[in-house]
Amino acid sequence: MVYTSLALQFDWPIAIKLALIMPSFVYVARETASGREIRNSVEATTEQAAIAALLNRNLLVVSIQEKIGKRAAPAGPVSRLLI
Numbered sequence: 001m002v003y004t005s006l007a008l009q010f011d012w013p014i015a016i017k018l019a020l021i022m023p024s025f026v027y028v029a030r031e032t033a034s035g036r037e038i039r040n041s042v043e044a045t046t047e048q049a050a051i052a053a054l055l056n057r058n059l060l061v062v063s064i065q066e067k068i069g070k071r072a073a074p075a076g077p078v079s080r081l082l083i
Contacts, residue, residue, distance in 0.1 A: 024067040025050040029059035041067055 026041045027050070038059060044050035051061050 025064050026067050027054060027064040028062040029054055030062060032058045032060055037062075 022043045022045065024041050024043050025047060027039070029038045029040075030036065031038065042050050042053055044053055047064060047066065050064060054061050054064075
């Protein structure tokens with residue numbers, strides 16, 4: 001991200017720094033207890049961290065992809081499908 005190095009150079013509050021550099025991931029998951037489908041997004045440092053956070057919420061990840069800008073990245077070779 002363009003703002004990453006800029007945010008780290010200045011003495012900005014850590015929340016602002018993290019907001020500028022923390023990726024967001026859109027996902028489809030299922031609740032382990034009910035099987036209900038959940039479509040949402042989560043902020044995490046990496047895709048693996050996002051998956052771990054969702055597993056800690058008792059959600060089984062069906063698919064996940066990094067959100068780029070205001071919309072999710074287009075489906076294609078970049079998107080990930082987990083089974």
